[in-house]
Amino acid sequence: MNTMTETALLQSAEHAACGNALSSLFHPQSIAFIGASERPNTPASRGLRNCLRHGFKGGLYPINPKYPELFGVPCYKTLADLPELPDLVMIALSAEMTLSAVAECKAAGVKTVVVCSAGWEEQGPEGVERAQRLQQIMVGAQMRMLGPNCLGAGNPAQGLCLGYNSSFESMAHARTGRVGLVTQSGAMMGGLLLNGEDAGADIGLYAHVGNAMDIGMEELAQHMLENAQIDVVALMIEGLRQPQRFLELARRARAIGKPLVVFKAGASELGRQAVMSHTGALAGSDEVFAAVCREEGILRVSESEDLLSTASALAKWKNKRPVGKAGLLVFTLSGGAASILADECADADVPVPELSAATLQKLSAILPSYVKASNPLDVGGAVFSDPELPRRALAIALEDEAIDSVLWVGVGAPRDDRSQLWLNQALDVMATSDKASIIIPVSGYVQEAGFERARAMGVPVARSLRASAQLNGFARKFNQATYPPGEYGAGIPELPKIGGLIDEVQSKALLKALGLKVPDSRVANTAADVESCARELAGTVVVKGLARGIAHKSEHGLVALNLGTPEAARAAAEKMQAQAAELEFLGFLVERMATKGVEVVLGIKRDPGFGPVLMFGLGGISVELFKDVAFGMCPLSPESARELIGLTKAAELLRGFRGQPKADEPALIDAMVRLSQFAAHHAGRLSEMDVNPVIVLPQGQGVLALDAMIACDAAP
Incomplete structure (x- = not known):
């Protein structure tokens, strides 16, 4: 029996055991x-x-x-x-x-x-x-x-309801949904369920884990994933007790095509532990969790109010045409709402495409001259002279092959005959379409009695323009292909057996063994030796003071750049010793001055739950100033490394900002992958690592690691 078959059988047995237990x-x-x-x-x-x-x-x-x-x-x-x-x-x-x-x-x-x-x-x-x-x-x-x-x-x-706070007294459970909910907050569970039921976000199974002494959140969620009556699992998370099992849960959800929607409390942190590297300072638990969600296809809502509504809408859209193959139609009776939605859709990465020439021609034939046929499609004041116009216009626009879903924006709350007429027209059209749809009331609220038909049809009613755009964006994200997992690689150099801070000389030796380029250099034991080292290297050099326990040399005046003569190099070393007499000097590193390129930072931090993560962003002092960084789980694949680059402003500089030559992005991706493989290989001992700055040279010239810091645990 091959390994893949054995793994599949073990997973099936685990899923069956979980189902029987719960x-x-x-x-x-x-x-x-x-x-x-x-x-x-x-x-x-x-x-x-x-x-x-x-x-x-x-x-x-x-x-x-x-x-x-x-x-x-x-x-x-x-x-x-x-x-x-x-x-x-x-x-x-x-x-x-x-x-x-x-x-x-x-x-x-x-x-x-x-x-x-x-x-x-x-x-x-x-x-x-x-x-x-x-x-x-x-x-x-x-x-x-x-x-x-x-x-x-x-x-x-089954009529089972053990919830006992006051919210459960008002629940009717009149409709059974296809969403499973697991929460780590009991009070919030009652509120989520009651508000969700009122708004049409109906539930299939739910549970609060409490102190989770035995049955935990991950096991409950796994049981729901394997349950045929559940299509989407929603989690309200306060903290992860089993991060690796959570990863397995996310991958299982992706494998069987069931979305995992989460809200995580505690995104902000009151403080961070003292750390030695930029990566350690910037890679908080929430940043790592966000990276896990992005890589594993977990849909993370930013507000708890959107947890059940998002999960319910995705469940209701399961039998519709997949959202993501084409774009969104914004159909509105309000020009103001259309302009707001344009911004919200851009933020949510939702395309609002132009309609085809054939569709525009059909629309122009029925619209008055003062209404433009376009997307967004705003029929506006024309509805007062022709109350049936919204029905006909929506039916035409929704047939366009450039459209895979529709946001219908009402104006008045469905409390008067005319507003109810226009809503019912939209629902009539949506009932005959295989494309996902959502209603957005500009006035009123989602629990309005006038939206009961929409709830009965399974058409979501969003609480805001932003929420509607984000919901459509979540559906697109779920239907996107995920990147392949990274490989662990070969030829990984070993860490020193000692623990603590590894000096720059040893750190760069490890980078060089890993395949990353570092500047030509010499190590001088004394300031006097610096002069001869600089003469050997020839040309402009950099001198760095090596002092015990110092991670950031520039903060202690231990870096001197653009030294054009051997004498100037020696003088710089002597000045360092004089100005930092309290430090224990171990020597000096003399390097050839690097040519210009795009400065980026690569770093590693070991997360206590998820293991090593790689940080990428603009390098040098920019990482401290702008904190424009992105994180990925180790090891990275080349595709996920490229995605990390694209998540930061560094991408614009690397790809030729304002006429500058394009940088060697393929070489940078190779360096990121190798560094992530190094971190994965040493996951048990590597604590932190900063390679900052890394100079990305013009296309075909590679990358150059100018500085490096590694902190690790001692070998057992």
Whole structure:
């Protein structure tokens, strides 16, 4: 059996195991509620009442020795008294009482428990000790646990709703969607679901992980991906506990063609740890997460309000023509909205193409002379003289082969007859088209009763012009081909066995062994030796002071440029020693002065979750001044290296800005790939690395690494 076949079989087995483990959470035959009481708003009572209200068909068993009946169903004294062993048990007791309840469920053979109580590791040393006892109970258990500190889970198709904050009291779950939602915030889950339901962003499965002591976000999301009733998985993330499993999840989602939409809280950081390199200073956790999303095809929304609406729209568009093969039609009754959308579409990388000559001719035949046939198509005031014009114009424009989707922009909220007429005209046309469509109300709000037909048809109603453009852009991103993964490469030089800061001489020796060019150089032990080294190199030189523990030489006055004579080189070295007498000098590096080119920076940082990342951007002091950099996971492929270049302003300089000669971009890409392979090879020890600046010479002349700094861990 070949390796690929073995891997496929292992993945299939893992997916099947995940599905079997969580089926009792989302598809239980019966549920018990430990802690239910006559108080209707306690967690277990609400879970029971919600399941009753939504029509759960299996057994529902409240457990409390105080009551013979609760909310119209028999109540039982203990778990052992139930007429059947429940698949799922919701435990809503104090943290201390929860321990014995979990142990009882484990002994009875319950498949899954949902633990609601707080009072665990989030509440100091006492809570940590209590959490350790709960973990000990779960050791060796076949039973699975969601939580603790958990708001529950739900499956609207089955009438399952264990959510117990006030938002769940208002949910009807009248329509079952094809989106799976996993959140790390319980309060936000209720708000997302209720607002989403009101706006037509319907849900298929949902769960809050709580403290994720057993069942985690990644496992829940994987289960949803493999579920036939789910087409899109949405995640609300506060922090990743299993970054590598998250990567596997994203790749699995891409492989089976199901979008993964995420909102991640905590994008800004109050502070960064002290670091030695520019890369370490700029590569925060959010920048790395953004790079992972870009490379793995994860669709990251910037506002939590757009999480479910984006996921739901993508699910509704699954059976439409793929968005991304052509462009967007903006159809509007407002010229102002059209101009705003032009900017928003540009920001979202959404093309708004010209319509074909044949389409323009058909439109011109029905439009009044003062309305221009174009895209955006603004029929404007003409609707007052011809109320049926929007229907006919939209039908013609939507048939154009340059169009793969449409944004329909209304003006008035659908509360009066005329606004409702125009909306219904648009929906009539959309109902007969295989192209993705979205409605944008300029006035009113997405939950308007007048949009009920759109919701029933599965036509998304966006909350803003920007959100509508971004949604279309997300669909395009998902349908784009991803770049091939990078290769680990061969001939990678080894790091020194010592740890800490590796000096520039050793760092450049490693770069040279890796295949990157460095300037001709000599190492001088003393200032007096600098003069002879400069004479050997001939011409203009650079002198750098080598001092123990100093990463950035220029900040300590240890770099002297454009030294035209050997005597000037010696004088510069003597000046460095005099002005920085407190430093421990190890010698001097004398290099031939490099020719001019485009200065860029290449760097490496080891992310604690995702491993080494490569940074690219404008080099020299520009990296500190503009912070115009992009990150990619190591190792890079040539295609992903080229993409990184294109994400920065450096691309314009490299490709001949204002008549300047084009730089040797292929050589730069080779250098980026090799450096990323070096980082991947040494992922366990390489901590940080800066190669700054790298001079990219004119086409055909290669690149030259002028400075380098490496920090690594000691060999085990």
